[in-house]
Amino acid sequence: MAGNSDPLTPRAKLAVTAGKAVAAASRAAGRGSGSVIGGRVALKLDPDLLGRLAQNLDVVLVSATNGKTTTTRLIAEALRAAGPVVSNALGANMPAGITSALAGGSDAKFGVIEVDEKYLAGVARDTGPKCIALLNLSRDQLDRAAETRMLAENWREGLAGSKAVIVANCDDPLVVWAASSSPNVIWVAAGQMWKDDAWSCPSCGGVMQRPGDDWFCGECGFRRPTPSWALSGDHVLDPHGSAWPIHLQLPGRANKANAASSAAVAAVFGVPPQVALERMYQVQAVAGRYDxxxxxxxxxxxxxxxxxxxxxxxxxxxxxxxxxxxxxxxxxxxxxxxxxxxxxxxxxxxxxxxxxxxxxxxxxxxxxxxxxxxxxxxxxxxxxxxxxxxxxxxxxxxxxxxxxxxxxxxxx
Structure with missing residues (x-):
């Protein structure tokens, strides 16, 4: 939780300083932002650095196949209503990039962190997040990414018994399967346009039935949970049934879905939907996307x-x-x-x-x-x-x- 004590040991401080120096040298040489190489050096010097940097932060992790970077930006904007935020806004989403980002946010209250799907369980273990947002799982890099069912299984095992509040998309059966091992889940009806990775039941392998927006397995009874938040047209419905208008500069239905999940995350930290959604209007483009x-x-x-x-x-x-x-x-x-x-x-x-x-x-x-x-x-x-x-x-x-x-x- 947030506090004022300095969690960094002398070794950790040395690791942060060295990482920043290497990152600056990389930038000066025109080799990109330097965040990944800087983070790698810092973690070599102090393998526990990520956990130390996260100690004084309320951490949110965001993972998905699509929409991670945008949703991370939307949540970061919403949480700035409640205090300073540090975030890996440029999308360096593996441990080295995340470490680099957190090293730059000494006065922050919140850490809003995009995490590559394959690294979620490990980063969650290191950072002790207060909240984890799970948006979707679908086929991605065919030569490298694990088959989607295996990724869901990794999430399910890695998040079992997690103290974090999991904000999960109830319209994606793979996400529901992954989140269901956690004791504290907030379900969001964010929709699912791509369904080709979710026709077989992740629980038993049976054929998924999909009447309308609903889904269930006819063989084992695994089914869509009842959402407490929902995207409805241009509005977010909160758990009290109130409808809040979404005003975004980002285009498309997918970004409205990202905003709905982001509003649910912001509410975990006490930021009301109206304030969260108004702040999201500030986001015009994300790392060049939609520019x-x-x-x-x-x-x-x-x-x-x-x-x-x-x-x-x-x-x-x-x-x-x-x-x-x-x-x-x-x-x-x-x-x-x-x-x-x-x-x-x-x-x-x-x-x-x-x-x-x-x-x-x-x-x-x-x-x-x-x-x-x-x-x-x-x-x-x-x-x-x-x-x-x-x-x-x-x-x-x-x-x-x-x-x-x-x-x-x-x-x-």
Missing amino acids: VVQFQGRDLRLLLAKNPAGWLETFSLIDPPPTPVILSVNARGADGTDTSWLWDVDYTRLTGHPLFVIGDRKLDLAVRLEVANQHFQVCENLDQAVQQAPPGRIEVIANYTAFQDLRRRVGN
Whole structure:
């Protein structure tokens, strides 16, 4: 819990100082923010540093396949109503990046931390969070990420008996299975657009029944819990049945769902929904996502989509046809090198849009679009795609490293 005593030993202070020095050197050399290398050095010097840094903070952990970075930002904004916040706002979400972020927040009351799904149990053990938000689980990097059922099992085992309040999406059966081992769960009806990873029961393997928005297993009785918070159109319904309007600058239904979960988290810390939701309006873009930038005299909106569930949500955001759309896909280490996930995405939703394909794996994407009967042009780079696109604002959708490439090119 928050307090004033200094939890840092001399060794820990040395580790923090060394980490910051290495991070600064990395930044000066133009190698990015330096947060990961700085955190790695600090943890080498003091392996218990993450726990020490978290000792005086009320910690919130946020984990999911999609929406972690945005939800972390929304929660951080909401909690600033109650005190200073330290957060890994740039999305460095493994232990080294998290350690770096917390080392920079000596006066903070709250730590709002995005955590990679695979590291959640360990980071929860180290940081003793007061609250953990679980949003969704779906297929992601096919060559690296564990199968979704295994991830849910890891969460379930790692969070069993946790003292934290778990704020969990009751519309995702995998999340419900994972959270159900915890004694204190607040269920949020945040919706689930992508259902292809949740047709079999995570409890017994039986076939999931899905009448309307409900779900249950006909074989073992595992079923959707009753939510106390819910997203309803443009409003969040709180446990008292009051409806609070959501005003966001971020687009789309997925971000309203993120806001609903964030309001439930804020309430755990005594921040009322009205105050929390008003503060979330401040968030315009998250690490470049949703930014509208000027490039070659055109407006480009930058949208990140890393996996099938993310692409599905992103298609629902874009302006209607005939808005031009540029698609960029890489398959570097941070993306996962297996591009077979492209076949899980329903590209027929882009019918009517002029499409332009770029990125390291543009030919993989071109084959997929060909099979989906889409009209597209393969281009060498962003500059060529923008030059060939018809007039009007251009939607640019890219996976992880392709998105970073785009931001560098447009100077964002």
